[in-house]
Amino acid sequence: MAVDESLFPDLARTGYRVTSPPDPAYNCIAHAAGVMNNWWWPDPAGFDYWPPGVPRDRTVAVFVQAFATLGYVLCPDGSPEAGWEKVAIYATDQGPTHAARLLTSGFWSSKLGPDDDIEHALEGLCGLLYGAVVQFLRRPLAQP
Amino acid sequence: MSEKQSTDRGAASATAGPDLERRFVALVAAWKRERGPHSSSAHLAEHPAYKEIIGMGPEVIPLLLRELERKPDHWFRALHALTGANPVSSESQGKVREMAAAWVRWGREQGYQW
Numbered sequence: 001m002a003v004d005e006s007l008f009p010d011l012a013r014t015g016y017r018v019t020s021p022p023d024p025a026y027n028c029i030a031h032a033a034g035v036m037n038n039w040w041w042p043d044p045a046g047f048d049y050w051p052p053g054v055p056r057d058r059t060v061a062v063f064v065q066a067f068a069t070l071g072y073v074l075c076p077d078g079s080p081e082a083g084w085e086k087v088a089i090y091a092t093d094q095g096p097t098h099a100a101r102l103l104t105s106g107f108w109s110s111k112l113g114p115d116d117d118i119e120h121a122l123e124g125l126c127g128l129l130y131g132a133v134v135q136f137l138r139r140p141l142a143q144p
Numbered sequence: 145m146s147e148k149q150s151t152d153r154g155a156a157s158a159t160a161g162p163d164l165e166r167r168f169v170a171l172v173a174a175w176k177r178e179r180g181p182h183s184s185s186a187h188l189a190e191h192p193a194y195k196e197i198i199g200m201g202p203e204v205i206p207l208l209l210r211e212l213e214r215k216p217d218h219w220f221r222a223l224h225a226l227t228g229a230n231p232v233s234s235e236s237q238g239k240v241r242e243m244a245a246a247w248v249r250w251g252r253e254q255g256y257q258w
Contacts, residue, residue, distance in 0.1 A: 007181065024217045025240040027183040039218075039238040041184050047220050048185050049238025058184075098183060112181035114188065114218070129181070 003116060007129050014121035024114035029063070031111035032087045032099035033070055040066070058095035060135055072137040078122055080106050084138045088122060092131030100125065164200065168207045171197050176217075189221045198225050209251040210258035216244035223247055 005012050029040035030049075041048035042056040042063075051069040055062050064074065067087060078088050086102035100108040100122065107119045126132050175193040182188055189195075197204060205226055212219050220243055224230055231250035236242035251258075 004181070029183060030238075037239060037241070039185060039240060041186075041238075043184065043186055045186065045221075046237060047218075047224075111183075113183050114179070115181050 008125055009127055011124040014124040016118045016120035016124055018116045018118050020117040022115045028098050028111045032101045060091055063089050063096045067137050071139040075136045075138040078136050083141055085141050086138045088133045089135040090130040091134040098130040185218045188218055198222050206256045206258040209256055212244045213248045216241050
């Protein structure tokens with residue numbers, strides 16, 4: 001499925017490429033967390049995975065708690081730093097909508113809901129649908 | 145989880161009828177095409193095509209199970225709405241392929257055929 005650029009007006013302008021085909025088995029939050037076989041969302045009805053002990057509320061603070069279970073802590077920006085991997089959380093006034101993972105190139109990797117994975121500029125997904133980046137997180141890169 | 149039913153719930157294509165099946169296939173395609181890049185499965189299920197499938201009633205259960213077996217996807221809310229069951233273990237929450245397998249197994253145990 002092609003990316004619907006009409007949903008992300010800045011995506012084409014800022015550059016992106018599709019890196020894997022649609023797959024409903026995982027979403028952006030799982031992808032940002034490095035998980036490719038699970039759908040992460042704080043669904044109150046329990047249809048989706050959410051880390052045990054973390055409230056199933058759609059708030060930025062709760063998403064920070066969810067990533068903290070994987071060792072992520074708050075950080076001030078999304079610039080590449082040697083020895084760290086980073087995640088950006090997007091939100092609208094309704095709450096978090098999306099998360100992206102920083103690549104060593106400085107571009108970001110995202111899973112678009114059940115659709116494609118893409119590499120993109122951080123601002124490429126900002127807009128009405130995903131809102132804006134409201135939080136950066138980082139954790140030490142695992143040693144080889 | 146609802147009680148196991150004794151026997152035959154009917155085969156998908158045999159009992160659903162070609163019109164129902166055609167409508168179901170069209171709605172599935174519309175949902176997949178139009179559901180959008182949302183990360184909340186509840187949001188995906190708010191699409192009108194998804195709701196219309198639920199509105200088709202219990203006749204559509206074998207078609208959903210067949211679709212789930214063929215191409216695992218987020219049909220769990222629809223199946224739960226139509227059956228009241230939830231055969232997915234807490235360990236499999238969010239794991240779409242494991243959830244699909246649990247529902248397919250449940251469907252066979254209940255006597256659904258597709």
